[in-house]
Amino acid sequence: MRKATMHYVLDIIEGLILLMLVVSGFILWFALPEGSESGKIILFDRHTWVEAHRWLAVALLVFFSTHVLTHWTWLIYMTKRFFTRSNKG
Numbered sequence: 001m002r003k004a005t006m007h008y009v010l011d012i013i014e015g016l017i018l019l020m021l022v023v024s025g026f027i028l029w030f031a032l033p034e035g036s037e038s039g040k041i042i043l044f045d046r047h048t049w050v051e052a053h054r055w056l057a058v059a060l061l062v063f064f065s066t067h068v069l070t071h072w073t074w075l076i077y078m079t080k081r082f083f084t085r086s087n088k089g
């Protein structure tokens, strides 16, 4: 797989995980807040949403770390340039 294709696939997965985190986060915040354990179901029960939210957070951490690592050289190059060329582009 080409490097650019691999980054594209990884970024799409990362974006989807973030989207699912946001959706599950808002469901937990507004639809299934603490105290709504007793039988309320929004597709799944509250316990399952909390578990999903936790594991999505772990997955995002893994993909985000990979993202940073695979762009490490670029990140260092840009940071050096930013601080040495009074950031004129």
Ligand code: HEM
Pocket (backbone or CB within 6 Å): 021, 022, 024, 025, 026, 028, 029, 033, 034, 050, 053, 054, 056, 057, 060, 061
């Ligand atoms: C718009 C985005 C988000 C919203 C609205 C949101 C909302 C929430 C809410 C309401 C809870 C409390 C769950 C409960 O009642 O027990 C929670 C817990 C948590 N959130 Fe989020 N969240 C968001 C994004 C994220 C992100 C980006 C991460 C990590 C990368 C994250 C990680 C966690 C973790 C680890 C917990 C603790 C779960 C537990 O052990 O109870 N959340 N979030």
